[in-house]
Amino acid sequence: MGNGQLRYAGASDLGRIRTNNEDAWHADLERGVFLVVDGMGGHAAGEKAAEIAVEQVCARLERRTGSAERRVREAIATANNEILRAAGEHPEWQGMACVMTLALVEDGHAVVGHVGDSRLYQVRRGSIRKITHDHSPVGEAEDSGELNEYEAMHHARRNEVYRDVGSVEHSPDDPKFIEIERIQFAPDSALLLCSDGLSDQVPANRIRAAVERHAGHPEASVKQLIEEANAAGGKDNVTVLVVEGAKFGELPETREVGGRSVLAERAAWFVYGAAVAAAAAFGVYWFTRPAPVAPPRVAAVLTVGPGARFPTIGDAMATAQSGDTVEVRPGEYLEQVRLKDGVKLSSWSPRDALLRAAPLSRGPAVIAERVKGAVLCGFRIVADAGKPLAAAVQLTDSDVEISQVEVQGAGVGIDIGGRGSVKLVANTVEDCLAEGVRISGASAPWLSHNVFRRNKGAAVAAREGARPVLDGNVFDKGTLDLPLDMMAAVGEANLLLDTGLPAAPAPRKP
Numbered sequence: 001m002g003n004g005q006l007r008y009a010g011a012s013d014l015g016r017i018r019t020n021n022e023d024a025w026h027a028d029l030e031r032g033v034f035l036v037v038d039g040m041g042g043h044a045a046g047e048k049a050a051e052i053a054v055e056q057v058c059a060r061l062e063r064r065t066g067s068a069e070r071r072v073r074e075a076i077a078t079a080n081n082e083i084l085r086a087a088g089e090h091p092e093w094q095g096m097a098c099v100m101t102l103a104l105v106e107d108g109h110a111v112v113g114h115v116g117d118s119r120l121y122q123v124r125r126g127s128i129r130k131i132t133h134d135h136s137p138v139g140e141a142e143d144s145g146e147l148n149e150y151e152a153m154h155h156a157r158r159n160e161v162y163r164d165v166g167s168v169e170h171s172p173d174d175p176k177f178i179e180i181e182r183i184q185f186a187p188d189s190a191l192l193l194c195s196d197g198l199s200d201q202v203p204a205n206r207i208r209a210a211v212e213r214h215a216g217h218p219e220a221s222v223k224q225l226i227e228e229a230n231a232a233g234g235k236d237n238v239t240v241l242v243v244e245g246a247k248f249g250e251l252p253e254t255r256e257v258g259g260r261s262v263l264a265e266r267a268a269w270f271v272y273g274a275a276v277a278a279a280a281a282f283g284v285y286w287f288t289r290p291a292p293v294a295p296p297r298v299a300a301v302l303t304v305g306p307g308a309r310f311p312t313i314g315d316a317m318a319t320a321q322s323g324d325t326v327e328v329r330p331g332e333y334l335e336q337v338r339l340k341d342g343v344k345l346s347s348w349s350p351r352d353a354l355l356r357a358a359p360l361s362r363g364p365a366v367i368a369e370r371v372k373g374a375v376l377c378g379f380r381i382v383a384d385a386g387k388p389l390a391a392a393v394q395l396t397d398s399d400v401e402i403s404q405v406e407v408q409g410a411g412v413g414i415d416i417g418g419r420g421s422v423k424l425v426a427n428t429v430e431d432c433l434a435e436g437v438r439i440s441g442a443s444a445p446w447l448s449h450n451v452f453r454r455n456k457g458a459a460v461a462a463r464e465g466a467r468p469v470l471d472g473n474v475f476d477k478g479t480l481d482l483p484l485d486m487m488a489a490v491g492e493a494n495l496l497l498d499t500g501l502p503a504a505p506a507p508r509k510p
Contacts, residue, residue: 003028005187006105008034008250009219010241013226015197016234018509021238022046022098023195026054031062036118036239038195041096045087049096052086053079057102068104069180073172076102076233080152080177083166083352086373101132101193106245110185113178114435115165119199121207122183123190125249128208133162133180153200154350154404154426156449158441187245190218193335193364194225197236201229211242215249218242233350238437305329305348305484313502317345322373328353334387336361339368347378351406355392362409363389368398376402383409391415392432403425412438413455416466419443428473430454436478439466448472462486469495 035241056079093407099116142152215221322342330352347353383389397418413429422445430453452459458481
C-alpha cells in the first residue's frame with residue numbers, strides 16, 4: 001500500500017510452536033505512524049496488552065500537538081499506564097506487558113520510540129543498520145561487541161528483557177524507559193520494524209537481501225521474511241512491517257542540461273580525456289605494468305542432503321575452502337565428519353540434521369585435529385547400543401566454536417585435548433556414559449549457557465592443568481570434576497540444580 005511518498009506492507013504470523021499470537025502491528029500512512037508490538041504474559045494476557053498498546057498509541061498520535069518526539073513519548077507512556085491499569089482491574093491479566101517499536105515519519109525524518117527487544121532496521125542499497133538497541137542483557141552484549149550476531153541469536157538467555165511497557169507506572173520523561181532516536185528517512189531507503197520472532201531467527205544480512213530483492217513490492221519482502229523465520233524453526237510469533245521510500249530500489253537519477261543528462265555530458269568528457277591520456281600512457285604502462293592479480297574468491301554455501309549437490313557431508317567438506325559454509329538439510333547422516341580450517345558446518349535448521357555413528361565405526365562423529373577457525377552449529381549427535389560413539393565430538397589442538405548442538409548417549413560428549421581455543425555456546429549434552437565435556441591439557445575453553453543433564457560421569461571434567469571458563473550453564477543431575485579453587489566461582493556463575501547452589505533465573509518473555 002502506498003501514497004506516492006511511502007509504500008508499506010505488514011503481516012503477523014503465529015509461527016510453528018506458539019498456539020496464540022501475542023504480536024500486533026499498525027500502519028497509518030496519512031499520519032506516518034508505523035508500529036510493531038510483542039505482547040507478554042501468556043494466554044490471552046499478552047494479546048490484550050498488545051491490543052491496548054495499539055489503541056492507546058493510535059489515540060495519542062491522532063492529535064498532532066507537540067513535537068514528534070513529545071508525541072511518541074506520550075503515546076508509549078499512555079499505553080504503558082493503561083496496560084498497568086487494566087491488569088489491576090482484571091486478575092486474569094495480571095503480569096501482562098509488551099515491548100514495542102514505533103516510527104513516526106514526518107518531513108523526511110523518522111522519530112523512533114522503542115522499549116524492549118523488538119527492532120527497527122534502516123535499509124539502503126547494499127547496507128542495513130540496526131537503529132534500536134535491545135533492552136536485554138544479551139542485546140547489550142551484542143551491541144558492545146562482546147557477542148557476535150550469531151552468538152546473540154542462539155544465546156540461552158535471548159528472551160530476557162529488562163524494559164517493557166505495562167509492568168510499572170511511568171511518565172513520558174522517565175529516564176531509562178523510552179529510547180528515542182531521530183533519523184533521516186531518505187526516499188531511497190526503507191525501514192523494517194519487527195518482533196524478535198524475526199530477528200532471533202533470520203540474520204541481518206538476509207533481512208537486507210530480502211528487502212532489497214523485492215524493492216517496490218514490500219508485501220513480497222514481508223512474505224519471504226516470515227517464511228524464512230518459520231523455516232529456521234518458527235519458535236515465536238513473527239511480525240514484519242516494511243516501509244519503503246518512494247525511490248527505494250531505484251538507480252540514481254540524472255539531471256537534464258540542454259537536452260542531455262549531466263551524466264551523459266560528464267561521460268562524453270571522460271571518454272575524450274581518457275582516450276588522450278591512454279595514448280600517452282600506454283607505452284609507459286606496457287613496460288611498468290604490474291603482474292595480474294586474481295579477483296578475490298567469493299565464499300560459497302555448499303548444500304548437503306537429498307536433492308542437493310552433495311549427498312554426504314564428507315563430500316562437501318572435501319570441496320569446501322576457508323570462508324565457506326556447509327549447510328546440511330534435515331535427515332540422518334551415518335558418517336564421520338572432519339572439520340576444516342575456516343569452514344562453518346551448520347544444520348539447515350537447528351537440530352534437524354542428525355549425526356549417527358558411521359558404519360563399522362564407534363566414533364567420534366566429529367573430529368578436529370589442529371584445525372583453526374572452524375564452526376559446528378545446530379546438529380543433533382545421537383548414540384545408542386546399536387550405534388555407539390566413544391565420543392560425539394573430539395577436538396585436538398584446535399580453535400573451534402560449537403553452538404546449539406545436542407549430544408545424547410555418547411561415551412564422552414565433547415572431548416577437548418591439547419592446546420587451542422574452544423567455545424561451547426548454548427549446547428545440550430545429556431545421558432552420556434562418561435563425562436559430558438572432558439578437557440585435558442593446558443587450555444581454557446569457554447563454556448557459556450550450555451545445559452548438562454544426567455551424564456553418568458562428571459558433567460565437566462578438567463584435567464592436566466585445564467582451566468575452563470564456565471558462565472551461565474545449567475547442570476542437572478550430575479557432578480563437576482574441577483580444580484577446587486574454581487568451584488566457588490563456578491557456583492556463583494552457573495545454575496547447579498543438584499548441589500544446593502542454584503542462582504535465581506532472570507525474568508523471561510514467555
